[in-house]
Amino acid sequence: MRVTRTLPHRDRRMVGAWCFVDRYGPENIAGRTGMVVPPHPHTGLQTVSWLLAGDVLHQDSLGSQQLIRPGQLNLMTAGRGIAHAEVSPAEHEPVLDGVQLWVALPAADRWTGPDFGHHGDLPVLTYPGGSVTVILGELDGAVSDARTFTPIVGAELAVRTGLDLPLRPDFEYAVLVLSGAATIDGLELTAGPLLYLGTGRDRLTVAGPARVLLLGGEPFDEQLVMWWNFVAGDHEEIVQARADWAAADERFGLVSGYPGDPLPAPALPGTRLMPRGRRR
Structure with missing residues (x-):
């Protein structure tokens, strides 16, 4: 796949x-x-x-x-x-x-x-030009009850003709077209690349028809190490x-009911893994 x-x-x-x-x-x-x-x-x-x-x-x-x-x-x-x-x-x-x-x-x-x-049963917002399912966080007054630990939002936009959505200027955002073709900031996007929208926005206007994933949140200022899983x-x-x-x-426990072996971890790299920020 x-x-x-x-x-x-x-x-x-x-x-x-x-x-x-x-x-x-x-x-x-x-x-x-x-x-x-x-x-x-x-x-x-x-x-x-x-x-x-x-x-x-x-x-x-x-x-x-x-x-x-x-x-x-x-x-x-x-x-x-x-x-x-x-x-x-x-x-x-x-x-x-x-x-x-x-x-x-x-x-x-x-x-x-x-x-x-x-x-x-996630909240769904309905507009003349499409609908929005709020997966995590809050958007336009609709709040998902899924557990979160930082100010964040994730939503799927089902765009028929067009949507105009309120955003939080203190959040950074990105969009991923899942299917169809969407026009955002004058750019026509098809399925594939993630478009980073940055911070400081109070509206998002999307023309379709398309299905679009909206991701956003308060910029994450901690440095992290991400390796394997x-x-x-x-x-x-x-x-x-x-x-x-x-x-x-026992820290990870056992997955009962799965008929095969677990995945082995790959070898660690030969150099020390360094914490990094949200931008390379």
Whole structure:
């Protein structure tokens, strides 16, 4: 399955606390196994699973087993450590299309206890020219009840003709076209690149038809180390997390119900991992 990583980027590592964006599909998986991501660990982040088509089964070391479909949110808070697997169910939809995102946790919350939440009834704003589903945070008065740790917003814009949305000038924003063609700031964008919009904006005007992912948040000023599936404050935290996963330490627990082996951690680089800010 084709996967396009738009964050972290060569010039920009974060947008608000958003630190990772993978766009995958659309892929025809009819008569095939579909998604198979074996158990693997996370620390210091939240995973945000968002589907445009298809269905995926989430399993984690807390005992959660939750199917997700388009319009629903699976939000997993790793904190000090969690493990999970994601697979297409045995009887799955023929097309799989979605986005996997990470949100970095601030230092004060990086060692919080792991948690998982499924949100099947997110707030939807309706306008003459389209609609908006608020995934995380708040937009135009609509508030998602998903758990957050920093001022942040994530929303899917279903643009029929056009949308004009209020923004927070103290947030930085970026947009990712998921399908169709959207015109933003006079630029026509198709699916693929992430467009960074910066701070200081109080409105966003988008012409369609298109489906667009809006990401934003208060600029994240802490320096972080991001390596494999871990977000940490320094090199030593990464080394310890890798060692704990390799030793099957109870820190990460076990993903029950998955029939195969967990993913092994890759080798650490030969040089020290240095904390970096949101811009390279």
